[in-house]
Amino acid sequence: MRALVIDDSRVMRRIVASTLKGLGFEIAEAGDGRAALDLLEAGERFDLACVDWNMPVMDGLELVQEVRKRRDWRDLTLMMVTTESEQNQIVRALAAGAHEYLIKPFTPDALEAKLDMLGLLPQKELA
Amino acid sequence: MTDTTSTLAQSVVPMAQDLFTAMVDGEPGLLLPMEALEEPITDPLYAWVDIVGPAVSRTLVVTARETADRLARSLLLKEDDEPVTLEDVQDALGEVANVVGGNLKAMMPEGSSLTLPVVEHAEPSASRPADHEQALLWWGGPILIQLWTSTNGEDL
Numbered sequence: 001m002r003a004l005v006i007d008d009s010r011v012m013r014r015i016v017a018s019t020l021k022g023l024g025f026e027i028a029e030a031g032d033g034r035a036a037l038d039l040l041e042a043g044e045r046f047d048l049a050c051v052d053w054n055m056p057v058m059d060g061l062e063l064v065q066e067v068r069k070r071r072d073w074r075d076l077t078l079m080m081v082t083t084e085s086e087q088n089q090i091v092r093a094l095a096a097g098a099h100e101y102l103i104k105p106f107t108p109d110a111l112e113a114k115l116d117m118l119g120l121l122p123q124k125e126l127a
Numbered sequence: 128m129t130d131t132t133s134t135l136a137q138s139v140v141p142m143a144q145d146l147f148t149a150m151v152d153g154e155p156g157l158l159l160p161m162e163a164l165e166e167p168i169t170d171p172l173y174a175w176v177d178i179v180g181p182a183v184s185r186t187l188v189v190t191a192r193e194t195a196d197r198l199a200r201s202l203l204l205k206e207d208d209e210p211v212t213l214e215d216v217q218d219a220l221g222e223v224a225n226v227v228g229g230n231l232k233a234m235m236p237e238g239s240s241l242t243l244p245v246v247e248h249a250e251p252s253a254s255r256p257a258d259h260e261q262a263l264l265w266w267g268g269p270i271l272i273q274l275w276t277s278t279n280g281e282d283l
Binding site: 008009010011012014015018054055056082083084085086088103104105106107110 | 145199202222
């Protein structure tokens with residue numbers, strides 16, 4: 001499984017990537033939505049993208065909308081990982097095409113539980 | 128103190144403690160509220176985010192460089208004696224302000240948005256003292272969180 005971690009904070013990318021690596025994911029990182037789109041347009045393929053909302057250049061909601069316009073990226077699972085905790089923001093993200101929503105701060109167990117719900121735990125695939 | 132400030136103020140300690148428990152320390156009880164700072168913070172770093180929209184708010188996190196270094200090491204999984212760069216420290220402290228301020232946004236009027244974090248050696252300009260401040264202690268190092276709110280269009 002491959003995951004793309006998109007956040008303008010290197011600290012936050014480290015936290016998300018560290019948990020995902022521990023679960024068996026191969027990781028790539030991007031510092032904003034535009035950089036993430038560049039990776040996808042270059043042909044990189046991922047099973048999961050963890051997307052921050054508030055980022056410079058291109059924010060996470062816009063990235064989700066751009067990804068959902070492309071049929072060839074329809075298998076990419078999108079999970080917002082953000083401080084945006086209002087109900088209307090969660091609804092906006094899910095309506096735009098995000099599959100799951102994780103609010104910061106979160107524990108590694110909370111991230112793992114979301115992946116389990118999405119059927120994206122590599123260890124469980126092997127079991 | 129306005130109702131908005133009061134609501135935000137009551138959430139600062141639990142929000143900061145949740146953040147440190149979940150993402151910094153991995154266990155509860157290491158970030159402790161204090162009545163007030165015992166002495167001014169030396170060699171301070173300032174990190175802040177603003178909430179803009181129908182109402183305006185600023186969350187400012189202040190701590191000493193030494194404490195910010197420790198925070199960066201913890202968040203970046205570095206050893207105690209491993210050096211950290213100013214970029215590491217700015218990123219770590221900025222994310223603390225971002226997570227605390229971002230969660231406070233849920234208590235602001237609909238239509239509010241959050242700015243990206245700013246981290247500086249200099250205090251941000253403000254037209255008046257903070258509406259609320261909360262001193263915290265983490266591994267012996269003080270951390271101060273200050274809040275400003277404005278619901279009537281006046282400058283912070």
